[in-house]
Amino acid sequence: MVDTTKNTKLFTTYGVKTSKTVTTEVASKLISKAKRPLFVVGTGVLNPELLDRVVKIAKAKNIPIAATGSSMIGFVDKGVNAKYINLHALGFYLTDPNWPGFDGNGNYDTIILLGHKKYYINQVLSATKNFSDVRAISIDKSYIQNATMSFGNLSKADHIAALDEVIDLL
Amino acid sequence: MSKLTTGSFSIEDLESVQITINNIVGAAKEAVKPTKEAAEVTGPMGPTPFPSIATLRDWSFTLFDRYEPVYTPMCDQCCYCTFGPCNLEGNKRGACGLDMKGQAAREFFLRCLTGCACHSAHGRHLLNHLIDLFGEDMPINMGASNVIAPNIQLVTGLQPKTLGDLKPVMEYVEEEVGQLLATVHAGQEAAAIDYDNKAMLAGVLDHVGMEVSDIAQVTALGFPKSDPEAPLVETGMGTIDASKPVIIAIGHNVAGVTYIMDYMEGNGLTDKMEIGGLCCTAFDMTRYKREDRKAPYAKIVGTISKELKIVRSGIPDVIVLDEQCVRADLVEEGQKLKIPIIASNEKIMYGLPDRTNDDVDAIVEDLVSGKIPGCVMLDLEKLGELVPKVALKMAPIREAEGLSAIPTDEEMKALVSKCAECGECALACPEELEIPAAIAVAKGGDYSALEELHDYCVGCRRCEQVCNKEIPVLSLIEKAAQKAIAEEKGLVRAGRGQVSDPEIRAEGLNLVMGTTPGVIAIIGCSNFPAGTKDVYNIAEEFLNRNYIVAVSGCSAMDIGMYKDADGKTLYERFPGRFERGNIFNTGSCVSNAHISATCHKVAAIFASRNLSGNLAEIADYSLNRIGAVGLAWGAYSQKAAAIGTGCNMYGIPAVLGPHSGKYRRALIAKTYDDSKWKLYDSRNGSEMAIPPSPEFLITTAETWQEACVMLAKNCIRVSDNNMGRSIKLTHWMELSEKYLGVLPEDLYKFVRNEADLPLAKREMLLKMLESEHGWEIDWKKKKIISGPSIKFDVSAQPTNLKRLCKEA
Numbered sequence: 004m005v006d007t008t009k010n011t012k013l014f015t016t017y018g019v020k021t022s023k024t025v026t027t028e029v030a031s032k033l034i035s036k037a038k039r040p041l042f043v044v045g046t047g048v049l050n051p052e053l054l055d056r057v058v059k060i061a062k063a064k065n066i067p068i069a070a071t072g073s074s075m076i077g078f079v080d081k082g083v084n085a086k087y088i089n090l091h092a093l094g095f096y097l098t099d100p101n102w103p104g105f106d107g108n109g110n111y112d113t114i115i116l117l118g119h120k121k122y123y124i125n126q127v128l129s130a131t132k133n134f135s136d137v138r139a140i141s142i143d144k145s146y147i148q149n150a151t152m153s154f155g156n157l158s159k160a161d162h163i164a165a166l167d168e169v170i171d172l173l
Numbered sequence: 174m175s176k177l178t179t180g181s182f183s184i185e186d187l188e189s190v191q192i193t194i195n196n197i198v199g200a201a202k203e204a205v206k207p208t209k210e211a212a213e214v215t216g217p218m219g220p221t222p223f224p225s226i227a228t229l230r231d232w233s234f235t236l237f238d239r240y241e242p243v244y245t246p247m248c249d250q251c252c253y254c255t256f257g258p259c260n261l262e263g264n265k266r267g268a269c270g271l272d273m274k275g276q277a278a279r280e281f282f283l284r285c286l287t288g289c290a291c292h293s294a295h296g297r298h299l300l301n302h303l304i305d306l307f308g309e310d311m312p313i314n315m316g317a318s319n320v321i322a323p324n325i326q327l328v329t330g331l332q333p334k335t336l337g338d339l340k341p342v343m344e345y346v347e348e349e350v351g352q353l354l355a356t357v358h359a360g361q362e363a364a365a366i367d368y369d370n371k372a373m374l375a376g377v378l379d380h381v382g383m384e385v386s387d388i389a390q391v392t393a394l395g396f397p398k399s400d401p402e403a404p405l406v407e408t409g410m411g412t413i414d415a416s417k418p419v420i421i422a423i424g425h426n427v428a429g430v431t432y433i434m435d436y437m438e439g440n441g442l443t444d445k446m447e448i449g450g451l452c453c454t455a456f457d458m459t460r461y462k463r464e465d466r467k468a469p470y471a472k473i474v475g476t477i478s479k480e481l482k483i484v485r486s487g488i489p490d491v492i493v494l495d496e497q498c499v500r501a502d503l504v505e506e507g508q509k510l511k512i513p514i515i516a517s518n519e520k521i522m523y524g525l526p527d528r529t530n531d532d533v534d535a536i537v538e539d540l541v542s543g544k545i546p547g548c549v550m551l552d553l554e555k556l557g558e559l560v561p562k563v564a565l566k567m568a569p570i571r572e573a574e575g576l577s578a579i580p581t582d583e584e585m586k587a588l589v590s591k592c593a594e595c596g597e598c599a600l601a602c603p604e605e606l607e608i609p610a611a612i613a614v615a616k617g618g619d620y621s622a623l624e625e626l627h628d629y630c631v632g633c634r635r636c637e638q639v640c641n642k643e644i645p646v647l648s649l650i651e652k653a654a655q656k657a658i659a660e661e662k663g664l665v666r667a668g669r670g671q672v673s674d675p676e677i678r679a680e681g682l683n684l685v686m687g688t689t690p691g692v693i694a695i696i697g698c699s700n701f702p703a704g705t706k707d708v709y710n711i712a713e714e715f716l717n718r719n720y721i722v723a724v725s726g727c728s729a730m731d732i733g734m735y736k737d738a739d740g741k742t743l744y745e746r747f748p749g750r751f752e753r754g755n756i757f758n759t760g761s762c763v764s765n766a767h768i769s770a771t772c773h774k775v776a777a778i779f780a781s782r783n784l785s786g787n788l789a790e791i792a793d794y795s796l797n798r799i800g801a802v803g804l805a806w807g808a809y810s811q812k813a814a815a816i817g818t819g820c821n822m823y824g825i826p827a828v829l830g831p832h833s834g835k836y837r838r839a840l841i842a843k844t845y846d847d848s849k850w851k852l853y854d855s856r857n858g859s860e861m862a863i864p865p866s867p868e869f870l871i872t873t874a875e876t877w878q879e880a881c882v883m884l885a886k887n888c889i890r891v892s893d894n895n896m897g898r899s900i901k902l903t904h905w906m907e908l909s910e911k912y913l914g915v916l917p918e919d920l921y922k923f924v925r926n927e928a929d930l931p932l933a934k935r936e937m938l939l940k941m942l943e944s945e946h947g948w949e950i951d952w953k954k955k956k957i958i959s960g961p962s963i964k965f966d967v968s969a970q971p972t973n974l975k976r977l978c979k980e981a
């Protein structure tokens with residue numbers, strides 16, 4: 004098992020509250036248990052190694068994908084339920100209890116994050132962290148302070164191995 | 174005072190009777206009161222001349238009702254006063270009672286106000302200086318236009334005719350900046366939304382301050398005047414001939430540099446030495462005395478991201494600074510390479526000795542001998558002589574010593590081998606560059622991975638400050654990129670100034686009907702998420718699609734750095750008019766005022782709306798009818814926040830790059846809430862449903878590809894005719910397919926009848942509307958029978974303002 008919880012080093016801080024680190028086990032449990040999960044991915048997932056794993060995770064639990072940035076192009080014909088949305092707008096809509104979501108069934112309780120620029124996702128998450136109850140689980144390569152729960156900083160190889168563990172556990 | 178009601182008067186006369194500045198402002202305000210006499214002089218006056226905080230609050234709130242403030246705090250603490258620091262996480266309130274939203278809004282507002290103060294103080298400095306030189310009666314000359322100061326007229330109601338007429342405008346801005354700054358104090362404003370209103374006013378004042386600055390310099394310094402064929406300027410690090418003595422000017426205020434250029438010209442030095450600039454001073458150097466279209470000898474080196482890079486190269490023999498966007502470590506960095514630093518503006522004095530009152534040759538002596546690392550020189554006449562003299566003397570000394578921070582081949586090897594690949598630098602790098610991996614590759618003698626970082630690197634040296642092995646990471650990157658840097662040679666069209674009235678007359682209809690698909694204004698700084706080519710890619714994409722591309726400042730420079738297969742830049746491939754398929758560069762940062770002014774001019778000249786003191790009506794017009802969207806892709810500065818926010822108040826939406834979430838406040842609409850997408854038809858006050866565009870006033874995008882799709886979509890306006898809508902939908906669909914791989918999900922929301930659908934795709938789209946959205950189609954006639962939630966009515970008069978409606 005990859006230890007995804009050990010390195011939480013930051014260069015700068017977003018303040019007092021910091022996300023809890025999660026193991027691959029806990030992450031996959033939370034993903035599985037979520038009532039209304041949404042897989043929010045950034046353009047970084049166009050990296051083929053990541054894309055493949057995003058598709059596997061989404062399929063494993065039939066999780067809809069919010070394809071932010073220009074990641075949507077990676078999901079055409081992949082057999083997943085992916086829709087483009089701007090990340091900043093999504094961050095705002097997640098704080099609105101009246102947002103009907105992508106399917107009209109209402110807002111989401113859990114978002115899973117992967118493939119983002121660290122500075123951008125942290126900033127967008129500062130809205131959900133301060134102004135909503137949505138639970139944000141980051142399974143990215145870097146420790147994301149403004150998520151609710153996050154992997155610590157990982158090497159590329161460890162990150163891929165950790166994602167594979169999550170896939171196995173789902 | 175009552176005699177001073179014409180709006181144009183001589184300040185000298187007033188001084189002789191010792192009237193204070195406040196009184197002049199008072200007189201100017203009196204001058205624009207909507208009285209009968211005044212109307213004869215200035216035309217009809219709108220309802221809001223010289224707005225203060227409360228005046229335009231209704232309009233801000235109208236905008237905020239649809240475009241809701243979205244706060245993304247930078248920090249969950251507030252440490253503003255001694256009650257604190259307070260933990261506001263989860264929207265808690267601090268000891269003073271302010272909540273997290275209020276604090277985030279205050280922080281954002283302060284950014285806008287700082288930006289506004291910067292531009293206005295710059296304007297004030299230039300104006301005083303130019304009035305000293307040329308007198309208050311110098312007539313304003315902006316080229317072939319009657320509407321010469323659209324922002325000033327729109328906001329204050331004044332129509333300045335001379336340099337002196339700009340003084341009351343400046344005084345108004347200064348008064349409001351003081352009032353606004355006072356509200357940042359703890360225990361002043363409570364509501365986030367009211368800080369947002371204040372931010373909007375600061376943004377508007379910013380455009381007024383910028384307009385004063387550029388009007389003054391365009392008028393008095395011989396800049397191109399609404400000239401689509403302003404000369405091309407060499408730009409890029411590779412354009413500087415390092416074999417000559419080199420002067421590098423950094424900042425935004427060209428006043429001092431004009432003296433240096435005059436001295437060079439007077440002493441036959443223009444071909445014996447190089448003068449290059451960074452940031453907007455560079456732009457304005459190349460506009461100086463170039464209304465005759467002669468190719469400038471001054472060169473543009475680049476943006477703030479190149480400041481450390483040019484210093485480390487060792488190329489400058491002297492650096493002269495003025496104000497804004499100047500790095501705080503230039504003295505330290507310059508000193509290492511014996512590059513004297515001359516500060517020429519009180520705003521940045523760097524702790525250097527003030528030698529303003531000393532003899533020029535004595536100062537040259539002290540600088541050349543290294544007795545002082547630099548100095549302050551506020552006498553611009555002396556500055557003009559001092560700087561070239563220092564460059565001429567330093568050049569041979571520096572050349573003999575071979576001064577440069579770029580490592581030799583041997584040093585480079587030793588430095589890369591020292592790296593422990595600990596990853597500290599990567600953690601510190603604001604661009605999240607994978608520095609350790611690139612250095613690991615370099616250990617094998619292959620510098621290509623390091624070289625690749627050069628264009629992404631913003632030259633901030635955060636990496637170096639955390640390296641335990643004291644590796645000068647930035648210098649390694651620059652070493653690896655030496656060849657690429659030598660080839661960094663581009664061309665940019667010198668700033669043309671305003672768009673002229675005749676250009677507006679010719680293009681207005683196309684723009685409002687949508688047959689010119691939109692104006693994409695690419696502005697702002699160089700904090701790009703993925704290198705400088707982003708802005709070039711976006712500009713080229715929209716030029717090829719016949720949009721009008723407006724550019725200014727650092728983005729304009731970076732766009733000029735790339736060439737097509739024939740070696741041509743976009744400025745050579747596309748003409749510089751305000752016309753579809755053209756790229757026009759207004760000029761430096763302060764010339765951004767001419768971009769917003771273009772929208773005001775369309776409303777005033779094409780649609781005959783009254784401009785004077787009539788902000789809400791003109792902004793309402795732009796928001797509903799002019800498909801213009803700003804793009805500040807690398808916005809880093811507070812000035813950029815102010816410019817964008819001013820645009821928002823004027824009804825012009827803006828997309829920013831991913832770094833700009835750090836500004837802390839966006840304005841985004843709920844596209845899913847139909848109650849927000851309604852306007853009045855001013856013919857009878859009835860409500861009309863409208864498509865959800867623009868869907869934001871200010872927001873961010875992650876990649877340039879995403880930004881392209883957003884820009885195209887958000888050029889759609891309720892006023893588009895069928896032809897215009899179908900052109901806009903075509904571009905939006907094509908860009909969405911090209912960059913996102915799919916057709917837009919919400920296309921149907923923008924379709925009023927079959928004629929909105931592009932002919933080439935009509936059948937396919939009708940099928941889609943039928944099957945996915947249940948629309949009823951008459952397949953014989955290929956007509957939509959029912960389905961659209963918005964109606965097509967080409968003579969509708971959409972407005973957000975009930976007061977403009979007939980029945981109201």
Ligand code: SF4
Binds near residue numbers: 270271359
């Ligand atoms: S200004 Fe208010 S929130 Fe900020 S530190 Fe002071 S008391 Fe706390």
Ligand code: SF4
Binds near residue numbers: 599644
């Ligand atoms: S911080 Fe220094 S030692 Fe560590 S990886 Fe970066 S360059 Fe190498």
Ligand code: SF4
Binds near residue numbers: 634
């Ligand atoms: S100087 Fe360049 S590489 Fe170093 S931290 Fe700054 S952007 Fe990153």
